[in-house]
Amino acid sequence: MERLNPRARSDHYGSRINRTQSPLRAGSVPYLSIMLGSLVPVLLIADVMPLLPPLGFLTLLAWRLMRPGLLPLWAGAPLGAFDDLVSGQPFGSAVLLWSLAMIGIELIEARFPWRGFWQDWFTAALVAILYWFAALLVSGGELTSELLVVALPQVLLSVLLYPILARMVASLDRFRLARARRIG
């Protein structure tokens, strides 16, 4: 076949056979993207009130809901520990809340194994709202009504941001599994 047409068994990425993904990339991209999500809000703006949604947690949610079984069940603890180092919350709050979120989603998923995008969005919104409130409760500061009101845009942003993050995670997933080397 190749003698007739050298490009017969290839697409625009190159040969379609004898290719495999890079194991390093396949394993590290989810973790790195979640850690980057934790870092970005810290670097973007220095403001007087809580404004940005918890990007690290939302990225974790997107990976977990779109690729069930990729992140191990205990991944919330180490990733949460990294988030705690930079987020300004007392150390341990994200370790606890991210672990609880992972366990909670696992239990929900056992009941509803087949899902679509809208249901994923609903789950993510629910978990993000619960997380927002719990994070305010354990922040170590006084929970005033003014603080609740001023932090409300954060909830709205988190809920609205999920579809965009889901698209970004999907393209990261494609990058993660893209063919990197030839075998044989």
Next chain:
Amino acid sequence: MAPPSSRRSGFSKKAQFSLFTGYLLAGAGALLGFALLLLSLWQPAAFAPVRGVASDAVAPAGEVTAAARSGSQGLFDGITGYLRIGRQNAALREEVELARIRLAEADAIAAENRRLKSLLALEEGEATPVATARLVGSTATSGRRMAFLGVGRSDGVVPGMPVVSERGVIGRVLETGRNSARVLLLTDSESVLPVRRAKDDVVAFAEGRGDGLLRVRLINLGINPLEVGDLMVTSGAGGYYRSGVAVALITKITPDGGMARLLAEPSATNYVVVEPIYQPDAVRALRRPRDPLDPAPETSPQPGGNASEQDGE
């Protein structure tokens, strides 16, 4: 997407055990997080060294984004300035005339002030700044309000030092890393700052509300003398901040004081100055209340007995 079938254990003992171990590890992680959370709520400084290392690692990236941030702000300011240049020129010229007159008056007042101080034999040293740095970033997702600075222990910054910009007080250093520091902003709900009205000596506490405003609480209750537009400055009580630095402007009157807007908004600030602690002896005495004050009789007692509240963390 449905979960992959490999996660159903079936009759395989190995699969059952690995699933069980996963749950066990996740539960252990949650319990560990709970314990760490209790520990850090009880002892907030317990994880300061670890956080210091992390913020040291983040600070260089923050310098870059901070530079980009201030650069883009400057660009927009430049464009708007260009559009408004004519009207602004006339207004500025008038303002300069007035300012010259006021400056002459201020010179006279300064001279009089010097004379009166020399009569009272008061000595006031100027605070030489410890370091100048950029505000690298802040905790924009959390309910707590903290910012990061690009200087740390190696520049002589220690916890407790006040951080001010050219417009007024920003906050106080809370933790230091080797090359970075974490600053408690004034609007954090745990921040309390003793202030007084600039034109007279109405003393109050300015507490952060977490939403960008300060709640000013008068110490002497009675008829509320505050008015909208009053400037509050630091009173120097508590020993951390030198007196007379601008803090906030009253925007609303409440029965026990008022609401105030910050003068030095961290988001509009590029460079800040870390100043030494105003009166380290007073701070040390307040941190360890059982120790007697310095026996030296000439150290006058600090004004404002409630100043220990300022140490609230």
